[in-house]
Amino acid sequence: MTEPLALRSDAEALAAPLPPLLAEAEHLATTVLLGDHGRKRAGTGDTFWQYRPAQPHDSARQIDWRRSARADANFVQDKEWQIAQSIVLWVDQAASMRFSSDPDLTTKAMRARLLGLATAILLVRGGERVGLTGLRLPPRRGRGQLMTMAQLLSEDGAADFGAPEPQGMLPHSRALFISDFLGDITAVEEALTRAADRGIGGAMLQILDPQEEAFPFDGRTIFESMTGALTHETLKAKDLRDRYLDRLAARKDRLNTLARATGWQFQTHHTNESAANALFWLFGAMEHQR
Template sequence: MSRRIPASATLRDRAEQAAAVLPPLLVAAERVAVTVAQGVHGRRRVGQGETFWQFRQYEPGDAASRIDWRESAKSQRLYVRETEWEAAQSVWLWRDASPSMNYTSAHYVQGAEWPTKRDRAELLLVALASLLVRGGERLTFLGSGMAPMSGRIALSRVVELIGRDQADAPSLPAFEPLPRAGQLVLIGDFLSPPDAVNSVIARFAAAGLKGHLLQVVDPAEEDLPFDGRVRFEGVEERDQVVISRVENVREDYSGRFRRHRDELGAIAATLGWTFGFHRTDRPPHLALLALCAALSADRRG
């Protein structure tokens, strides 16, 4: 009798294959050197060197040795200390799990084999997590309530948490307070109005967090390759639009799509974040390479 391979294991295998074409993400030596130097020179103020960055509530996965008993004694909760160095080497990952991410036009194009946007986003997220783990980074899944971890257990947790998302997940992440100097990687189709995207990431940026947006779209969402009379059905809003001759609106549609993408890029740049674009009919390692370059550049900066 054949043994069924868990879906999470299959996702992890494919993600690590994508990550294998790239070198491990290296932590910028300059950033570590500056942090250590600040501690050596005795500049003992919050947020530098080994001086604690902030207290945060104890979470599953934290070592008991990290509990600050003096601070914890002030309340009924346990607190741990987090240093700037730890925050600087921590990455919070998120991917859009809303219904629109389940779309693929491959069903309507003969010979096409590209995946759904959600499948590609999850592949990229886990592949990135694999590279971060190899580089000694600490990571966690945004919104999970779990503290950043390092090592293979961190990768396993990310894969596990991906499978827990509800079917009607929101298309944008909810804000949560995170340590300054940490980094966010947000992967989704970002088809929400630019103002909605801006309001979300602006709160993270205002809290001192650097971030990276990666927009993942289906080729049909950019090219609108259909002809003739087509009925388009909304995935999240459940509305319908019938266009008698799609080819007549293709140029206008493509222009609006490009403007939307440009607005997202401008929003990210204004806030000091980076923006990347990826189509599901293109090799995943290209998006992963660009994302790794953005992360490395942020560390050097």
């Protein structure tokens, strides 16, 4: 009986974070009144758009057997209205997102996951197909999709800083990136350029801890990344403040410029601010891209 009990214990421990995250996201989503908007994009219909390789989540009835018979793999038809109603999310799961300057404050990661999942809930309720970038979870509807998304979003990454995954973004669909955007900005530039080339509109939400915005350090200070791979010690932290704030302002300005150049929207949110206000902005930004 030991093995079944151990397996059940491990399974319960694995599943434990999911209901609270999903429940909190659903509660947050109720703060936004969502009307039934259906398919409003002009020129879209049930016409064929493209074939794509079948994924494990696709049912047998979705497979185009005639097209699949001509190849060694199974294929699924994507319809034009499905593309128009598809939104993929990239929620940064890197180590830098697990930072919180105060035990009473949520981490950047938890706020990002909450807002990403709450946005997905609102979009699914409005008839949209929502998934994750990186081909891990192609856009679909339904509570099962949200449960799987909650599970995937609850995973932690190993890298110090995250980079957007442009894979899985369908032409003329929409995308949402949520991150602190403190890593290599080249990856963000490449992802947005690739998205713009494929007619993909979207939004970027930068999430920062208030300490990262204020830089309230003085005297001897050791700065260390969340993984411990990067460290910097200084005896005069206050002397770094102006340079740090200038670089942070330059980073925000670069992100804002990238968003404008590619037709996206950009906003910064702090973890000590209202999650509901951030959700209002996110949902409005995604609706603006329709």
